[in-house]
Amino acid sequence: MRRFCKIEIKYHSINTTKIVLTIKSGLTHLGQYVQLMGRALTQPDRWRMFFKQYVTEMFQLGYNSIGIVLIISFFIGAVICLQIKLNIQSPWMPRMVVGYTTREIMLLEFSSSIMCLILAGKVGSNIASEIGTMRITQQIDALDIMGVNSANYLILPKIAGLMTIMPILVTFSVCAGILGSYATTLMGTTTVPELDEGFRYQFNQWFFWCGMIKAIVYAFIITSVSAYKGYTVEGGSVEVGKASTDAVVLSSILILFSDIFLTSMLT
Template sequence: MTYLHNIGTYFLMIAEMFRKPTKWSVMRTLIFKDINDLVISSLGIIAFISFFVGGVITIQTALNISNPLIPKYLVGFATRQSVVLEFAPTFTSIIMAGKVGSFITSSIGTMRVTEQIDALEVMGINSINYLVFPKVIALLFYPFAIAIGMFLGILGGMAACIYGGYSSVPDYILGLQTDFDSFHVIYSFIKTFTFAFVLATIPAYHGYYMKGGALEVGKASTTSFVWTSVVIILLNYISTDVMLG
C-alpha cells in the first residue's frame, strides 16, 4: 500500500506542476540556471566516460574476433550499435541519476529542511511549479548531451583503432556505415527524452516530500538514485520491446 501511495503522490505532483504557473520572467531565469546546473555541467563527465567506453568496446570486440573469416569491419559495426542503442542513452542516464538526481534531491530537500518551501507557499507561489517545472524543461536539452556522448563514443573507438592497431580506420568506418538504420537513432532519442523526464521528476519527488533533517537529505538522495535507476532500466526494457521487438 505504501508503494501505491507513493506512486499516487508522484503523479499528483506531476499534475500540480502544471497548475498556477510562475511568472515567465522568473521562470525563464530558473530554467537557464537549471540548464547550466543539470546539463552543461554534466558535459564533461559525459564526454570523458563516452570517449573511453567507446574505446573499451572497440578493444573488447576486436580481441574477441579470433576467427579470420570474420570481417574486421564488424569492430566498427559493434561499437556503433553498442554506443548508439544502449550505452549513450541508457547507461549514461544511470550515471546521471547519481549526479543530476542527487543534486536535484539534495537541493530541494535542503529547501524543505530549512523551510524555504513553506515560505514559498506562504507567499502564494506554487512551490512544485517553481521548483520542479524548470528542471523538467531544462532536461529537455539532455538529448543534446547524449548526442555528444554518441559522437565521442564512436570517436573513442576510432582512437583505439588508430593507437592500438585493433582495426584499420577504413575498416572501422566501413563498419560504422554497414547496415545503418536511422530509426535506431530515433529510438535512442525517444528513450532519452523519457529518461530525462524521469531524471527530473523522481529525484524532485524524493526531495520535495522528504521529512526530517540534514541526515535524511542524504538518505533521500540515495533512495532517489536507486529508484531513478530502476525506473530507467524498466523503461529501457519496455521501450526496446515496443520499438525494436
C-alpha cells in the same frame, strides 16, 4: 505438531501483513508522486521567472554534465572497440564488424540508457539534495506562504531543462564513443578504414531517434523522481542524504524497467 502449525500460521500472517503494508506504502508514494506532478506540470505563475529558471537548470544539470559524459563515453567507446576486436573478430568475420558493433552498442544502449543511469547518479542526487535542503530549511514553506506554486516553480524548470538538454548529451556521448573507438587505431588493433566501413554499414537512422526518445523519457524519470524524493523530505540532514540515495536507486530501477518496454516498443 500443533505448535509448529501455530508458528507457521504466525509467520505466514506476519509475511502477509508485511506485503500488505509494502503495497499500501507503494501506492501511497505513487499517489503522492502523481499529485505532486499534477501541481508541477501546470502553467507557470510567471513565464519570465520560468524561462530564467529553465536556462539556469539547463546549465546546471546539462552543461555541467558534458565533461563527465564526454570522458566516460570516450573511454567506453574505446573499450567496446577493443573488446569486440579481441573477443568477437575471427578470420570468418568481416573486419568492419568492430566498427559496426561499436556503433550499434553506443547508439542503441550505451549513450541513451547507460549514460542516463550514470547521470541519474549525478543529476538525481543533486536535485534531491537541493530540493530536500530547501524543504528542511523552510524555503519551500516560504514560497507556499507567498502564494507561489512551489512544486511548479522548483520542479517544472528542472524537468523541462533536463528533457531539453538530455538528447544533446546523448548525441555528444555517441560522438565521444566513436572518437574513442577511433583512438584505438593508435594502438594498432584496428585501422581507420575498417572502422569507417563498420560505422557506415547499414546505418538505420531510426536507431538514433530511438536513443533520443529514450533520453527524453529517462530525463523525465530522473528529474521527477528525484524532485519527488527531495520535496517530500521530513526531518534533517540525515533524511536529505537518505532521500538523495533513494532518488538515485529508484530512478535507476525505473530507467532499467522502462528500458525494457521502450526497447520492445521502439525497435
